[in-house]
Structures are given as structure tokens and as C-alpha cells.
Amino acid sequence: MRFNHLDVDEKWPLECSVCGRVLPDDTITCGNILYSPFFGDSDDWQPEAIRTIWGVDPYADFGVCEACFRGHCGAVPELTPDDWLREHLERHRKDQAEGQHQHEWVVFSTALNDGCLMLQCVECGLVGTVDDPSREEWSEAFHAPSRPYRWFDEKRVRIQGRGSFHVVRSEKNAPKCDCPTRTGNATEREYERFPAEIMAPDPALTPEDRKELTDLADLVSKSDLCGNLFLFFVRSFQDATGNEPSGAVKRIASRIAQIDRMGLHCSPFVVARVLREFAKG
DSSP states (O other): OEEEEEEOOTTSOEEOTTTOOEESOTTOTTOOEEEEEEOOGGGTHHHHHHHHHHOSOTTTTOOEEHHHHHHHHTTSTTOOHHHHHHHHHHHHHHHHHHOOOOOOEEEEEEETTTTEEEEEETTTOEEEEESSOOHHHHHHGGGTTTSOEEOOOGGGOEEEEEOOOOEEEOOTTOOOOOOGGGOSSGGGOSEEEOOGGGOOOOTTOOHHHHHHHHHHHHHHTTSOOOTTTHHHHHHHHHHHHOOOOOHHHHHHHHHHHHHHHTTOOOOHHHHHHHHHHHHTO
16 A cells, blocks of 8 residues: 655644644654555555544545654654554454454543543543533533543444543552642542643654663652652752753653643653653654
8 A cells, every 4th residue: 555645734734543633743753744545446445444443534534643653663664654554454353353342431531612522442542522411521521631530321422533542540559649630539530641642752762762761660650750740850860960861851751741731730650651651662
């Protein structure tokens, strides 16, 4: 299968069908490239699979950003967008053959313009919406970005396709911070918001960067270094020891701090997971 690649210009913004990121995006370090496939006569089954998985018109709307492509196989230069797509479609075919699991739907946000609840299955990553929430359901979802919660009425969930994880299960007995956003029933939370918005892969990562990020993740997972404190810790460590963290650590620490200031608070467990996922490249 052949792919067209387009360097997206701000005059004609385009959306990635996989992660939902709108290009151009200045936070992406690997460029604002969008890949879209050309379907041939032998690819008749693939457009419908794409429609099912990502919920878009495969001929007119399907595109994969450079960040998603590199996040999947950027560490292996000889792989192509065709490899990326074929693996996802093969996984979908296996899922269909084995039968679907029981989705564990969690409300993690709302779409204000569309008036719907945004959900994700924390097991498989499928994203869905509830398009007809009652007034009470809409009010309850107001706090979903900071306190995601389980949704049990699966019949009302309209599947939109797979995407990056925006919500994850909490880890029992994980260290907690004392930030105001974590008070109250924080210890009872079953799910936590994951900042997929800042997880654009960094193709410039070196093996040394990956080890430093992984070591930091191990440290953070045993501490109270939440999203509000992590950047301060990185800077204080440099001031106290004279050892300068890598550029990769500085970049992800700044992203964590930025999204914390925007209201998405990351617990130490989530910060550690961000570091580990970012270390994968």
C-alpha cells in the first residue's frame, strides 16, 4: 500500500485520526507530517476495518500523524506507515476472531461543543461517547478530567475508534501527594487521568536518555513527586548537585508542569508512567 505524506500548514489544519491531535502542533518535535493511504484493488477489506477501528471515512478523513507513527515504530527506521497500519489491522482481525472482551468504560472528560460525555475502555483503549447525557449525568461529568469514573450503561456508548490512553487504572497503595486536587476521597479513586496530550514521541532520544528517564520513573513511583512538584525537583537537583539533567528530562518535565498548570494534575504514579512511556520513544 502506498502512503501520501503531507507537511500540514497552519492555513489548512488537519486532525490525526488516531490520537485526535490537530496539526500543526508546535509541541511535536518530529514534525507536522500526516500520512494518508492510497487504497488499491487488493485493499478492499482495509477501508472498512479502518472505518470500524477509528470511526472515520477511510477515503476522505483517515490520516496518521508523524508522532503516532514514530511512537509505534520510530526506533526501527526501515519500517513504514504501511507496516504501522497493517499491524493495527491485523490486531483488529485477531480481536474479531477471538471475540470482544467486556469493555471497562470510564468517563474522563466532556466535549462542550458536542454536549457529549467522553469515555475510554481502560482495557483496550477504545474511545466512545455518550451523546444524550441527562442534566444530572452532565453535571457529574464536570469533574471527570480530575476524577474519572466508571460508566456501566454500555448500550448508550457510541464507539469512535481506538486512541491513545487518556485514563488508566489507579495503582493500589501507590504514594500520594498532598496537593488540594488530591484531597478528599483521593485514596478511593479507581481511575486516574493520563495526559496523552503531552505524549508526543521524541525521536531524538538516546539510550542514555531512556535509562535516565526509567531511573527517574523508579524514583518518582516511590515518592510524592506529583505533576506540581516534578519540574521543581529536576531544577533543584541540578542546583544542588551541579549535574544537569538531559534535554529529554527537561522537555517532559516542562510538559508535565504545563499541563498541571492547565488543570490536569498528575499523581506520582501517573508522572512515573509518563516517564516510562516517554522513554519508549
